[in-house]
Amino acid sequence: MNNLLILPIAFPLFIGMLLIIFRKNIWLHRLLSPVACIFPGMVALILMNQIKDSGIQTLQLGGWQAPYGISLVADMFAAILLFVTSIVSLCCLLYAFHSIGKEREKYYFYPLILFLITGVNGAFLTGDLFNLYVFFEVFLVSSYVLITLGGTRNQLRESLKYIMINVISSAFFLVGVAYLYAVTGTLNFAHLSIRVAEAGQDGLITTISFLFLIVFSLKAGLFLFYWLPGSYSVPPGAIAAIFAALLTKVGIYAIFRMFTLIFYHQPQVTHMGIGILAALTMILGAMGAIGYRDLKKILTYNVIISVGFILIGLVAFTEQSLLGSIYYLIHDMIIKALVFLIGATIIGLTGTSKLKDMSGLIRTHPALGWMFFIAVLSMVGIPPLSGFLGKLYITKGAFAASYFWLGGFGLLASIFILYSLIKVFMDVFWGETVMSEDEEKGTTKGVMLPIVLLTGISLALGLGAEGIHEYVLIAAKGLLDPNQYIFAVLDKGGI
Amino acid sequence: MTFEIIMIVSLCLLTLSILANIYRVVKGPSSADRIQALDAIGINLIASIAVFSVLLHTHAFFDLILLIGILSFVGTVAFARFTERGMVIKQKDEG
Amino acid sequence: MNSLHMLIFIPFVFAMAIPLLYKLFHPKIHLGWFVLLIPLVIFLHLFRYIPLVAKGDHLTTSLAWLPSVEMNLDFYIDGLALLFGLLISGIGVLVIIYSIFYLSKHREELHKFYMYLMMFMGAMLGLVFSDNIFILYGFWELTSISSFLLIAFWYERKSSRDGAMKSLLITVFGGLCMFAGMIMLTLITDTYSIREMILNVEFVQAHKLFIPVIICILLGAFTKSAQFPFSIWLPGAMEAPTPVSAYLHSATMVKAGIYLVARFTPVFGGSSVWFWLVSGIGIITLLYGSITAVRQTDLKALLAYSTISQLGxxxxxxxxxxxxxxxxxxxxxxxxxxxxxxxxxxxxxxxxxxxxxxxxxxxxxxxxxxxxxxxxxxxxxxxxxxxxxxxxxxxxxxxxxxxxxxxxxxxxxxxxxxxxxxxxxxxxxxxxxxxxxxxxxxxxxxxxxxxxxxxxxxxxxxxxxxxxxxxxxxxxxxxxxxxxxxxxxxxxxxxxxxxxxxxxxxxxxxxxxxxxxxxxxxxxxxxxxxxxxxxxxxxxxxxxxxxxxxxxxxxLLKQYPQWLTLNNLFEKSLEKVERYSLTITNRYMTGSIRHYFIYIFSFFVIVLAGSLLLLHGIQFDVSEDNVICIYDMGLVLGVMIAALTVLFTSNRMTAIVALSVVGYLVTMFFVIFRAPDLALTQMVVETVTTVLFLLCFYHLPKLQKNIGRIKFKLTNLIVSVATGLTITILALSSNSHKLFEPISYFFENAYELAGAKNIVNAILVDFRGFDTMLEISVLCIAGLGVYTLARFRMKGSDHNEAE
Amino acid sequence: MKPNDVILQSVTKVTVIIIFTFSVYLFLNGHHHPGGGFIGGLSTAAAIVLLFLAFDIEKVRENFQIDFKKLAALGVLIAIGTGFTGMLAGDPFLTQYFNDKNLPIFGKTELATALIFDTGVALAVIGTAVSIILSISEGDSLWKR
Amino acid sequence: MHGSDEVIAALFILAGSIIVFVSAIGIIRLPDVYTRSHAASKSSTLGVLSTLVGTLLYFLISEGYFSIRLIMGIFFVFLTAPVAAHLIARSAYRNGVPLTEKSIEDELKKYYFENELSKK
Amino acid sequence: METIMACLVGLLFTIGTYLVLSRQMLRIIFGLSIISHAVNLLILTSGGLKTGSAPLLDEKMAGFTDPLPQALILTAIVINFAVTALLLVLSYRSYQIFKTDDMERLRGNPDE
Structure with a gap:
């Protein structure tokens, strides 16, 4: 039992609710919401060290022994993601301070962000299938509201589609829960894992696992990403950034959790399926990324590419590939927030997202340009930047598991990432400077801090990977060995 | 045994009534007809649940009986309001 | 950290200091004079190694970077590396002297130029001295990037940008291929050190991945060294300022590929694939480069093709x-x-x-x-x-x-x-x-x-x-x-x-x-x-x-059609790829939610039904079923009729009413299935939902009451029937496949455990109280959402949406 | 013809009282019988909605001067708060306690912290349900401006 | 359990169901909304009351359980059903739902239209 | 009974899906509602039907129906309600702004 586990969930939720009550005091919002963002990160840090020292941490909520109650489980994978979430959300929040505008602030922007974080954190921590659904709903509903916040035409149009599709996927989630409950009679991940292992993963259970794959693919933007480009391009920059950084990652996390902890008995079927989807995702994402000439679109399609890439690690399912996936996941969360924030700043400056209408920003905003450049190189995985280790280990793992085609697709995808984003860099920052500083629609004042911060973190992640390697390794090993998780959750009570 | 048969017969009658009402809901022709039928369905539901409770020897659904009564009333009022003045809640009583 | 590491880091460190120098001394002193020191120092320093190397010895040093993943800055000097190192630094000195006079300190952004140049030089040095294969890769990509920046130094010119882009794309592509090859190589040899790989040659040559490795690594080398048909980036790179061209094409960038091939010759040499690929492509490139060079009218282009041919x-x-x-x-x-x-x-x-x-x-x-x-x-x-x-x-x-x-x-x-x-x-x-x-x-x-x-x-x-x-x-x-x-x-x-x-x-x-x-x-x-x-x-x-x-x-040579040149083919195909990508993407990303739903549902059906059939997941067993009462059938019928009414009605009101009928009948199901709490909740929620429907419809008075007949579409029918069938079959199968006793028996002790006689309620507030806590949070958030939607609209949000 | 709501309004006055009582009953009884915070809350909300239906918003508002959103938030806060109390005692989050006590008037009564939790649920539900309905009704006039 | 007392309860319930069923037939067969309103509200109210009373009696007799909730339910239905019927009929009229052709007189028409006119 | 329920759920899903695939916003919402009903019934079915009495400890019969699915459905119902409310309001806002409820006309502009 470790009550720390609840804090990343309860604290932001509590603060968020408190802020609803004190709606009028925007300064209080600005004061408390960063605190509520940082705090889970600090907890996560403590948790990471506890996990390192004494194994996976659990909390049986209400004191009810698993599998009867709801368990919160912090393994290293979850704790790391928790920590990164905290950093990313803090940066997005800082960005929002100067960009989101008084109106949105008044209409519960900060509480909503906190609820979103609550949901994301909870999804990382929970050890219960149905509870996962509830956490999904927490962050989804928050995202629904955030995406509509402001009520512009585009927002309404895209959020309609976003919500409808997500309602369907939630329905599928519940259908999956129903089937799985019918077959196994339990909801706890660890217990499910035991029961599925005991029964052997037969055709029906594998089919059910595919159902979950579909559900989480919808959230993660794996192949079923149709809703993603539209809905990520309509909300204000800070919100889009936090979406890009966190939401798809929760889906990815869930896929990892499901297919490493519960449905890992038939990898030649399930993981192969994921592999095909990942490859298709990368291809379609790459096509979108190079096809469009719109900054927002390009960035969102890059989100899609990286989803496919990260999942290669799961498909290969070796220690190295999982290691790579975790590295890349961390990197991707940070870097996607970064590029989205930079993108939002650019759009703020130029007042358009069409590449053809921008040019030569490097003269007036060199720092922004170079940070974008660094971010691009990170995404391509140029050493020693942050994407490299992830790329290396994913590819290595894929090759080691004889998924040569998949590893190849992954590398090819980075070329497309490079092409699409360097095009952005050239069009936006290079070329004739057509706009003087007075003509700019927005300003970079105040918003540079989070961007610099994220760039710094990304650089630090690349150069100082040594510092986290130990943790990531534990996480990867934990994913490979479901028994660790099971023992941690079900140690005392027994089944 | 006869008792149960009576109950089942009652249930069947109630079911038939519900179906009849559903027919009315479907058929219309006016909204008022439908609301009326819906109201009647609510009432029939109350009866069915009562019979059902007897059949199952349970008190568990008594709350539901009252609740359906309440809600079918609230619902009917809302519907009626809607068809009558095209809005459900008045901002301010102009009258 | 010893002097060798210093050598490689000096350019990078100095690159960071250049903006400062620029601030301090510009425009009094040409920045080049400061920069000149760096290659000079390196050159002189490398000289010191000549005696050592001339004896056939080598020197290794290591600096820990990521020791736990064996990513360390292992540098090592042998004859080959030293030769390259001297060329790089020596010609570097000359190029910088040249650039001092070539580039005006008034017109050009010299600090950028020298930063890029220093980065490039550092990357080249790192490349030739690295022993760790992935560090080598890192420097390799760094040369691509810094050369990209150098080529696009006059970034306001379109041709510069295009040339830079082309070179970046091709060299990074090659770099990635090489990376793939290197990964396979490390899988074979289980080491990151090139020297150790050379010691394990027999493993490599016997391995089944041998040929893929060769091809991948050579792709890297060929793209970098502008071998046929990857040579196209090199003429484009002529857009760079001439000092850069001189540097890139004589001693550095393009020689990196040569270096790589030379470095790996001990690993792969002696196999026919390696021989034919390297010498064959080399000869072809030689011929291609020399013949094409003759056609050129631009001196720099001529030199570029001559470089290609010499590299071949x-x-x-x-x-x-x-x-x-x-x-x-x-x-x-x-x-x-x-x-x-x-x-x-x-x-x-x-x-x-x-x-x-x-x-x-x-x-x-x-x-x-x-x-x-x-x-x-x-x-x-x-x-x-x-x-x-x-x-x-x-x-x-x-x-x-x-x-x-x-x-x-x-x-x-x-x-x-x-x-x-x-x-x-x-x-x-x-x-x-x-x-x-x-x-x-x-x-x-x-x-x-x-x-x-x-x-x-x-x-x-x-x-x-x-x-x-x-x-x-x-x-x-x-x-x-x-x-x-x-x-x-x-x-x-x-x-x-x-x-x-x-x-x-x-x-x-x-x-x-x-x-x-x-x-x-x-x-x-x-x-x-x-x-x-x-x-x-x-x-x-x-x-x-x-x-x-x-x-x-x-x-006669010029008769060769322009559109068939490699360069043109490359550009055209890139353009085509872009265009087709856009077309295809627009083809399926229609923005129509119906299409998206069709994709999702079809995918759902295909995957699930497919897996059920292929994996033999279908089971059917009715022995556990409970009896069906005539009353139940009535309910089922009622739900069906009501649902079909929702489907077919053209009147908005009817649809709403029928929907609530469905809801109420579902409540009845909860009753007959003995779920009083559920029945209560469903009842209330259904009513409130209905009221909400009405509330929302009040606001649409000007629109017709009819929502129009639902149009029949065969696709829709197929998709929806298939979805329903899949769900049913899966439900039947999973219900016939109950493998375990549910965990619910635990909750039957609710009174002792939680002091509650209503088990469902005990689960809700105690056993799974957490769910409930979050559920009300969701409710609360949705409430906020409704509030903001109803109240909040950005001022002027409709005006600035020109897109 | 001006709508004549006398019948509705007078009946409403009676029924609302019944509904309120009933919802309190449902709420308190939830631990042992069907019902509980959620349903109790929703039926309370139904009563309030009925009031809105029968009368007009402003009139009801005079009597209920509550920001229902804040009420909802308060409800959630209470629910989380009960969770934290368990933590203070060193037990896991959301641990509920119950005990039988002899109270002066009620006699032997079971006291459970779950009830406080349920109160939170009820408040949240009331707050949300009413605020949803109100925002739609009120929001419209603002929107059209 | 099949005491003769329970027969009373059973009879109440059966009677109630029959009344409800009859009213359902009325709802189908009667020509317009106003006439159907009779069937819907009056008869079915009676029917449901009878059923509820039967249920009440049943539990009273067989288990000695006197349910206040049922009494409340009966009371509530008794109280609200007429109001609901009233509201529906009124809304129907004001929405101009026509009377069946067999109707002889529409007494409200004159009053209603006068008011409508005076408004304008 | 389970079989019948499975079929009913399938039918509801079919109808829901068909509605969801139509053009009108409102129909889509209807479809989603129907699907959510179907899902609830499915969860209930997954716990086994009609075995034992209602999960109230006062009821003295052999065994109870599975209470866990009921608790899950309860949560699901509430969440669904929340989302439906949001969706409804959103749709009527869009309705007001776009003056149409035809989703095909809300495709958004095809870029470039």
Whole structure:
């Protein structure tokens, strides 16, 4: 039992609710919401060290022994993601301070962000299938509201589609829960894992696992990403950034959790399926990324590419590939927030997202340009930047598991990432400077801090990977060995 | 045994009534007809649940009986309001 | 951290300091003077290693970066690395001197230029000194990137940007291929160290991944070294300022590929795939480059293609030399090992003469304002020094004595002649091609060298075609090219000095089976009347003939359709890929939610039904079923009718009412299935939902009450029926496949455990109270959402949405 | 013809009282019988909605001067708060306690912290349900401006 | 459990169901909304009351359980059903739902239209 | 009974899906509602039907029906309600702004 586990969930939720009550005091919002963002990160840090020292941490909520109650489980994978979430959300929040505008602030922007974080954190921590659904709903509903916040035409149009599709996927989630409950009679991940292992993963259970794959693919933007480009391009920059950084990652996390902890008995079927989807995702994402000439679109399609890439690690399912996936996941969360924030700043400056209408920003905003450049190189995985280790280990793992085609697709995808984003860099920052500083629609004042911060973190992640390697390794090993998780959750009570 | 048969017969009658009402809901022709039928369905539901409770020897659904009564009333009022003045809640009583 | 690490980091560290210097001293002092120190220091420092390396030793140092993933900065100096290091830093010095005079300190953003240049230099140095294969990869990509920045230095020009993009795309693509190859290599050998890989050669050669590895790594090398057909980026890279071109094409960037091939020759050498790929592509590139160069009218482009062709030459030599590993240190082996030596030697020579030629072209460009051969001519008198340098460089490139190019060219001819007698790898039949192609290519090399020298400097001076007065370049600009030209001559006369201290150690580094004491290589200009010399004479005669008649036949070459050039094909296909991507993406990303739903549902059906059928997941077992009561059937019927009404009605109100009927009947299900709490909740929620529906519909009074008949669409029907069927079959199967007792028995002790007699409620508030807590949070958030939606609309949100 | 709501309004007055009582009953009884915070809350909300239906918003507002959103938030806060109390005692988050006590008037009564939790649920539900309905009704006039 | 007392309860319930069923037939067969209103509200109210009373009696007799909730339910239905019927009928009229052709007189028409006119 | 329920759920899903695939916003919402009903019934079915009495400890019969699915459905119902409310309001806002309820006309502009 470790009550720390609840804090990343309860604290932001509590603060968020408190802020609803004190709606009028925007300064209080600005004061408390960063605190509520940082705090889970600090907890996560403590948790990471506890996990390192004494194994996976659990909390049986209400004191009810698993599998009867709801368990919160912090393994290293979850704790790391928790920590990164905290950093990313803090940066997005800082960005929002100067960009989101008084109106949105008044209409519960900060509480909503906190609820979103609550949901994301909870999804990382929970050890219960149905509870996962509830956490999904927490962050989804928050995202629904955030995406509509402001009520512009585009927002309404895209959020309609976003919500409808997500309602369907939630329905599928519940259908999956129903089937799985019918077959196994339990909801706890660890217990499910035991029961599925005991029964052997037969055709029906594998089919059910595919159902979950579909559900989480919808959230993660794996192949079923149709809703993603539209809905990520309509909300204000800070919100889009936090979406890009966190939401798809929760889906990815869930896929990892499901297919490493519960449905890992038939990898030649399930993981192969994921592999095909990942490859298709990368291809379609790459096509979108190079096809469009719109900054927002390009960035969102890059989100899609990286989803496919990260999942290669799961498909290969070796220690190295999982290691790579975790590295890349961390990197991707940070870097996607970064590029989205930079993108939002650019759009703020130029007042358009069409590449053809921008040019030569490097003269007036060199720092922004170079940070974008660094971010691009990170995404391509140029050493020693942050994407490299992830790329290396994913590819290595894929090759080691004889998924040569998949590893190849992954590398090819980075070329497309490079092409699409360097095009952005050239069009936006290079070329004739057509706009003087007075003509700019927005300003970079105040918003540079989070961007610099994220760039710094990304650089630090690349150069100082040594510092986290130990943790990531534990996480990867934990994913490979479901028994660790099971023992941690079900140690005392027994089944 | 006869008792149960009576109950089942009652249930069947109630079911038939519900179906009849559903027919009315479907058929219309006016909204008022439908609301009326819906109201009647609510009432029939109350009866069915009562019979059902007897059949199952349970008190568990008594709350539901009252609740359906309440809600079918609230619902009917809302519907009626809607068809009558095209809005459900008045901002301010102009009258 | 020792001096070797310092060497590599100095450029990077200094690059960071450049903006500061720029701030302090600009425009008083040209930034180049500060920057000059760096390569100078490095060069001098590297000199210190010559004695060590000349003994055949090497030096390794390691600096921990990511020790737990074995990513350490392991650097190591042997002959090959040192040779490259010296070239990089030495020519670096000259290039920087040159650039000080070439780039105006007033007009150009010098700090950027020198930052990029320093990064590039550092990356090159790191590349050649790395032992860790992935560190090497890192520096490799860094060279691509810094060269990208250098090429696009004048980023306001579109052509610069395009050239930079092209070079970046191709070299990074190659880099990634190489990366893939390297990963496979590390999988085979289980080490990141190149030296250890060399020790494990037999594993590598026997492994099933051997050929993929070779192909991947060679793709990297070929793209970087602009081998056919990846050569297209190189002419594009001419958009860079000339000092950069001189640097990139003579000593650095393009030589990286050569370095890589040389470095990995011990690992792969001796296999037929490696031999044919390296030497074959090399020869083809040689021929392609030389013939294409003749067509060029832009001096820089001509030089670019000449670089391509020279690189092909070196590459093919390396390929031939790899045969040494097949034969081992036998007599045959020694014969072919000379090809390796020739490669190193030519590489060295090429750096010299190509560097000088580039500088001269830069001078011409700088002074006349054009590089177009058709507008130039007769500069001999105006620019005597430049002419001399060009003459030396050009003749050396053409392989004429008394310049160093002659020596290595002779050795090249010898090597291609030796290939014929190898009698392995089908060389007994195909071997004849090597001398033939080499000879033809050499003729064209002669021709373009002559074009370069004589079309620019001899002939009539055409003032009218130039916009300014032409005179000799400033002293500073001439110095570096003169130094290089000086070396071109010196090497010819004292080749063995260089051989002893530089080339032989490099040779031994590539061919570890030879030790430095045993190798006895003497370079001499005169071998007697052998085949090679005859070939050279043939080249000169044929070349002269062709040069004289150049006006007659060059137009023939120009007949080659423009659209079929590699460059054009590349650009067109890139454009096509972009266009088709957009078309395809727009084809499925229609923005229509119906389409998205169709994708999702079809995917759902295909995957689930497919997996059910293929994995035999379907089960059907009704024995556990409960009895069906007639009343239940009535309910089922009721739900069905109501739901169908929702489907078919065209009246909005009817639909809402029918929907709530469905809801109420579902409540009845909850009753008959003994779920009182659920029944209560469903009842209330249904009512509130209905009220909400009505509330929302009040707000749409102006629209018709009818929602229109639902249109029949076959796709929809198929999709929806299939979805329903899938769900049903899965439900039936999973219900017939209950493998375990549910965990619910635990909750039956609710009273003892939680003090509650209502189990569901106990679960809700206690056992799974957490769910409930979150559920009300969701509710609360949704409430907020409704509130904000109803109340909040950005001011002027409709105006600025022009898109 | 001006709508004559006398019948509705007078009946409403009675029924609302019944509904309120009933919802309190449902709420308190939830631990042992069907019902509980959620349903109790929703039926309370139904009563309030009925008031809105029968009367007009402003009139009802005079009597209920509550920001229902804040009420909802308060409810959630209470629910989380009960969770934290368990933590203070060193037990896991959301541990509920119950005990039988003899109270002066009620006699032997079970006291459970779950009830406080349920109160939170009820408040949240009331707050949300009413605020949803109100925002739609009120929001419209603002929107049209 | 089949005491003779329970028969009373059973009879109540059966009677209630029959009344409800009859009213359902009325809902189907009667010509317009106003006439159907009779069937819907009056008869079915009676029917449901009878059923509820039957249920109440049943539990009273068989288990000695006197349910206040049922009494409340009966009371509530008794109280609200007429109001609901009233509201529906009124809304129907004001929405101009026509009377069946067999109707003889529409007494409200005059009053209604006068008011409508005076408004304008 | 389970079989019948499975079929009913399938039918509801079919109808829901068909509605969801139509053009009108409102129909889509109807479809989603129907699907959510179907899902609830499915969860209930997954726990087994009609075995034992209602999960109230006062009821004295052998065994109870599975209470866990009921608790899950309860949560699901509430969440669904929340989302439906949001969706409804959103749709009527869009309705007001776009003056149409035809989703095909809300495709958004095809870019470039």
């Amino acid at each position: 030459l070196i590459m093919s030599l390396l390929g031939i030399g790899s045969l040494t590993f097949y034969f081992g240190p036998s007599e045959h082996g020694v014969t072919y090992s000379m090809a390796i030596f020739a490669a190193i030697f030519h590489l060295f020579n090429h750096s010299m003469f190509k560097g000088s030629l580039f500088m001269v072209v830069g001078i011409i460009d700088h002074e006349t304002g054009t590089r177009d051969i058709r507008r130039l001519g007769g500069l001999m008198q105006l620019m005597p020094v430049s002419f001399t340098v060009a003459l030396i460089g050009g003749f050396s490139m053409a392989g004429l004595p008394p310049f160093n190019g002659f020596l290595s060219k002779e050795m090249f001819f010898k090597a291609v002649n030796d290939v014929r007698v190898a009698e392995i790898f089908h060389l007994e039949t195909l071997g004849m091609l090597f001398p033939l192609l080499a000879w033809i290519a050499s003729i064209f090399t002669f021709v373009y060298s002559m074009i370069l020298v004589f079309k620019t400097f001899s002939g009539k001076y055409r003032q009218e075609k130039l916009n300014r007065d032409v005179h000799e370049a400033p002293f500073g600009m001439l110095i570096p090219s003169v130094i290089l030209a000086f070396f071109v001559v010196v090497i010819f006369f004292f080749p063995n000095v260089f051989s002893k201290y530089l080339l032989k150690p490099a040779f031994v580094a590539i061919l570890p089976m030879f030790t430095i004491d045993k190798v006895d290589i003497k370079i001499s200009a005169w071998h007697g009347w052998n085949t090679e010399l005859l070939m050279t004479i043939g080249v000169v005669i044929m070349g002269s003939l062709l040069f004289i008649t150049v006006k007659r036949w060059v137009p």
